[in-house]
Amino acid sequence: MADLSAFPITSRWPAQFPDRIQLYSLPTPNGVKVSIMLEELGLPYEPHLIDIGANESWTPEYLSLNPNGKIPAIIDPDGPGGKPLPLFESGAILLYLAEKTGKLIPADLAARYETIQWVFFQMGAIGPMFGQLGFFHKFAGREIADKRPLERYRDESKRLLGVLEGRLDGRKWIMGDAYTIADISMLGWVRNLVGFYEAAELVDFASLKNVPAWLERGLARPAVQRGITIPSRV
Template identity: 45%
Template structure:
């Protein structure tokens, strides 16, 4: 049964790989939404009003004014948001249990491995104040291994879990910038074919094109932003 969304979903967003997962999903669904920018380099994620819906001080998050039983609901964690939207609108997240398990396997693969490992690779290769050869090699090697896993999967699958799904959107948010990740992408032709296919989707193009409302600043050079993002301890 199709669901009609009359009030816009509020997307708390910054143009990061995790944020873009959700902008892509909302564009694919074609439902109304508004953008609430959370400038993570300025510490917006620590504001009480944001922590009320995302207690882990991470974006993205959403507020759906037309949640279960017609009451508003907030959802944080990008994987949970994708599953919520997939269930609500019955799209990109199959109801058949066998097909759903496949989607969830690859979604969890991204959430637990692909995203965190690529994030650490980027941190130690780009942002670390001093180069630590062991850490740099450790995460570069793990990034390479994970692309190999993805490439093998895509050798006999058009999309990662059968039909195009939230798993593809989650992985693509991180894989889209793969050419900057310091290895020979020609090693992974199936990944390239898949990335090209997703890049050709109009909704993906719209979701990826959303920019920050302020002029971009290089995080590698912004020491104040680095202190905010990389020096966090329990509050």
């Protein structure tokens, strides 16, 4: 049985199954990337709910795993060389799990890097821009009298959706016929934009054809349906 006692986070969120991947997360767009990935791969894992509303990601135990204080993070008890591997940043975790299993990422080197570039596109553009739009449209940003920030993030979010729309023209998934970590990285964010953030009308989502169809296909996958609810908020 794996010994995870060297990781302070396990004192606050004990591992009942230390031989499984330990997932510390919340079902946010970034969090569900990893739970969806784990469900798609069928890897055994143990989820731990990190209540960011209660600032649990800023506790010393959590910061010992991720000094940036964000979710998700994992500990893989069977990391490289058979040693436990702690890892944070959702994009890095997707890449690690894909490399570990040889799944959901192309074996061909050129296609592999093409896939990775779309994951980076999500990390550097889709996530930050959609998140800012959500803040200024639905949350505390609504109280700001100056509407230029909202307009900036609205326009950039619409542009990014246009990039996705073009990429998906004639393709079932971001990489064509193959469903990959590129799709997993973006599904939760697009779902959140038009759902939780209530920004579909704001970004003229109904004018798109390829992105809504892609989102529907993705959300129909059983692993995605499971992953978007893990860890349970109950």
